[in-house]
Amino acid sequence: MSERIEVKKTYKLFIGGAFPRSESGRTYEIFAPDGSFIANPSLASRKDLRDAVVAARAAHAGWTAATAYNRGQILYRIAEMLEGRADQFAREIASLEGINEQDALQEVHSAIDQWVWYAGWSDKLSSIAGSTNQVSGPFYNFTIPEAMGVVAAIAPESPSLLGLVNAIAPIIVSGNTTIVLASTRSPLPAITFAEVLATSDLPHGVINILTGNKSELTPWFASHMDINGLDISGLEDSQMVNDVKIAGADNLKRIHSFHESASPQRILSFMEAKTIWHPIGI
């Protein structure tokens, strides 16, 4: 029998629950720290971003209307699927980031733990961040936090999986939908993560993942009028951070950068307070 030929994986984008190639047809090469070739992921274009925004916008009504309990369940289901793929993630992280598999597995475990930590917040947010307010009139007055809409994120270069989880989980747990630009140097765990999402009851379009060049795509994230918020924790270049803030000012986009990885503030920053005046005695 002849020698077996390994079947190589095509790394694609994740938009609206499907795995398309980049509309532009482009790919780029990624290498291990020792210089050896690893893969050709898709190099997303601004049109891929636009398609992803359309998918995210379409998914928002359903996702935000789901009960907090249901969203928490789906996030927990994703954690179950992540657990089953832990070894694959560890191999990818080890080869991309040049660390040993034991350390890589450690990163995977903390990413899953982080995910579950955020999942737990889904049905607690409104009681902790919401309030009943004293008003001088015949009204019940209460304030509840609501999801903003479509919130995008630029994930950090490394740690690739943990950074991705920190970007996505706090955005979607409250009912936002998202488009995340994965680590440019280490995008493979993000694509494997998309495969996890595709098998975890997550409605199509809630999470969309792009791989590509940060300096090319970030300005389009910032100027797109249908993105309500943007997490730029993954941007390192201070000039780009500045440009993003200027471009995002036109539609009052909420732009935040976070230092803490596990913090309810990451969730609440992409929520809006809705205050309801309910008349008494009518």
Added chain:
Amino acid sequence: MNQNTVVDGSEKSLLNFLGNLSGVDQTGANARAAMLGTRSIKTSSKAKAIDLAISMVDLTTLEGADTPEKVRALCSKAVRPDPSDPTVPSAGAICVYNDMVGIARNHLDSIGGSHIPVAAVATAFPAGRASMEVKLQDTTDALAAGAGEIDMVIDRGAFLSGRYMKVFSEIQQIRALCAHNAHLKVILETGELTTYDNVRKASFLAMLAGADFIKTSTGKISPAATPPVVLVMLEAVRDFHTMTGVRIGVKPAGGIRNTKDAIKQLVLVNETAGPEWLTPTLFRIGASALLNDLLMQRMKLRDGFYPSPTYVTID
């Protein structure tokens, strides 16, 4: 009309003509439509294509839930698709149900849209399952209310069972009613015709019977205006023009929702029938959601960033 030189109006000559029509190479049509769909139209060409497409849109609302206010709002949108930008051309026509024709006509006239015709879907749209008297009355009502275009459906049951003469004479009778006062668009409902051969046959049947336009679909059946079907119809109008010297229009309707789809249609027109057809008098696109996408693409070209769907009206 020159059509009469091709068939003399008798059943025998019609059957003879349709029987001798060349068949359609299905694989070839699919492949050619797919190939033309890959053409990339950019920058200034794209800007022109978008404006052309806007001027070709038959802005349509055909819902049981239509109200006079919704129709009026749509008319205002047809006259001035983007209120913030007067350089946007107005739409090709308003397409509504019979009872809304008068409302649409009056409103258009009152807001400076008298150049925009109102198209009425008639002849027991969308199924066409009614007696000929009802179909004629339906058309008469629409004409009386001020319809400038009649979108009639053919009896697909009769066509598929081979009673071509019945379909032919129905179109002729509606044609006679419209006379020179209204354009006649004949809806083939290609989604129910099953083969491209049938689409070609029905296209010729409609053109011979006096259609000014052949239209793919009602919008109530899927698949509707797929690129290969439109290609086959464009080939039919091209061949008909060669035969008779008469240019018949084509109107794809249903399933064309974004700018990319619309530009693909324009490429098909240019490469199949020819650039003479790239005008609202010979090519229309029946759509509702498409116009918003065209407007958003236009804003993107103008402003340099992607707008939000909240920048255009919800219809």
